[in-house]
Amino acid sequence: MQKxxxxxxxxxxxxxxxxxxxxxxHHTKHLQAYITNYNNLIEGTDFVNMSVEEVLKNSSKLDEKxxxxxxxxxxxxxxxNLYFSTLKLDTKLTNPQLIAAxxxxxxxxxxxxxxxxxxxLTQFGSGWSFLVVDKNKKLAIVKRANQDxxxxxxxxxxxxxxxxxxAYYLNYQNRRPDYLTAISSIIDWPSVESRFLxxxx
Ligand code: MN
Numbered sequence: 367m368q369k370x371x372x373x374x375x376x377x378x379x380x381x382x383x384x385x386x387x388x389x390x391x392h393h394t395k396h397l398q399a400y401i402t403n404y405n406n407l408i409e410g411t412d413f414v415n416m417s418v419e420e421v422l423k424n425s426s427k428l429d430e431k432x433x434x435x436x437x438x439x440x441x442x443x444x445x446x447n448l449y450f451s452t453l454k455l456d457t458k459l460t461n462p463q464l465i466a467a468x469x470x471x472x473x474x475x476x477x478x479x480x481x482x483x484x485x486x487l488t489q490f491g492s493g494w495s496f497l498v499v500d501k502n503k504k505l506a507i508v509k510r511a512n513q514d515x516x517x518x519x520x521x522x523x524x525x526x527x528x529x530x531x532x533a534y535y536l537n538y539q540n541r542r543p544d545y546l547t548a549i550s551s552i553i554d555w556p557s558v559e560s561r562f563l564x565x566x567x
Contacts, residue, residue, distance in 0.1 A: 367409075368401045368418060368443055370394075373450055380453055383548045388536045393450065396532055400442030400513070407432045407439065418443045422517045441513035445494055448526045452561070454554035461559040463566075471505040478507070483546040485509040486529045495546075497525040497558070499565035524561040525553060 373393060378386040408414050413421045413428065418440045421428075425437050459465060459475060472478035478497070485507050486495035493511040498521040500506045508516050516523050527549055534545035 367405050367414065370398050370401055371447060371450075375454070380455065380552060383455070383552050384453075384534075385537050388532075388534070392446075392528075392533060397442070397446045397450075400439045400446065404436065404439035404443060407435045419517065422515060425518075438513050441515045444515050444517070445513055445523075445526055445528065448523055449528050452525050452554045452557045453549070453552050454557070455552050457553070457555040459553075459555045459559070461555075461562070464559050464562045467505050467562070467566075472507075478505075479550045481507040482525075482527065483543070483550060486527050486546045487543055489529050492530040495527045495529060496521075496523040498523050499562060503566050505562075522561070522565040524565060525558050 370393075373389075376386075377389040377393070380389060404418070408421070411429070411432070413424075413436075416424075421436060422440050422444060425433060425440075428436055459468075465475075468475055468478050472481060482495050482497060486509065489495060489509045489511065491511065493509060493514070495507065495509050496516055498506050498508055498516045501520040506521070508519075508521065510516065527546065529542060529546075534542070534549075538545040538548075
């Protein structure tokens with residue numbers, strides 16, 4: 367069973383980039399709905415005590431009747447837990463290993479951010495733009511539709527931008543590029559650095 371994880375900050379903590387109302391609805395309604403649906407689908411199966419990540423990695427073993435629902439809602443949990451725990455105002459990228467990996471894969475931090483934004487902008491409809499550590503332990507940018515995750519390619523997401531309209535519409539309406547630029551300025555680097563170091567082990 368999955369439970370709603372409390373945020374380590376207030377719903378207004380990311381203002382003015384993300385407004386309090388959007389954060390509160392996103393966390394207490396959208397994420398909660400994924401959790402409720404997931405728990406209902408998985409109840410009574412052998413997967414009930416596994417982590418969402420393990421379940422998603424083993425989704426081919428799920429009964430066909432619940433498989434897509436578990437992928438959608440489990441992906442919603444995985445993606446949102448990442449999203450909410452990797453955003454913070456005014457942090458700096460300082461880890462030398464992560465700086466070197468960004469330079470190696472993208473040339474520069476600015477170029478990485480541009481690719482992250484482009485992936486989010488070109489994701490037609492709803493989905494995600496992710497910074498991942500891929501199966502070769504290299505950094506890459508990938509995009510996914512709906513609540514799909516990079517786990518299906520054996521990649522670990524260390525940062526992700528939600529480009530579903532529910533993530534930005536109150537503040538940015540149709541201006542997805544403005545949202546992408548703004549959210550790229552509130553990456554919680556200490557959190558991303560620690561996820562990176564875990565993923566390259
Ligand atoms: Mn969302």
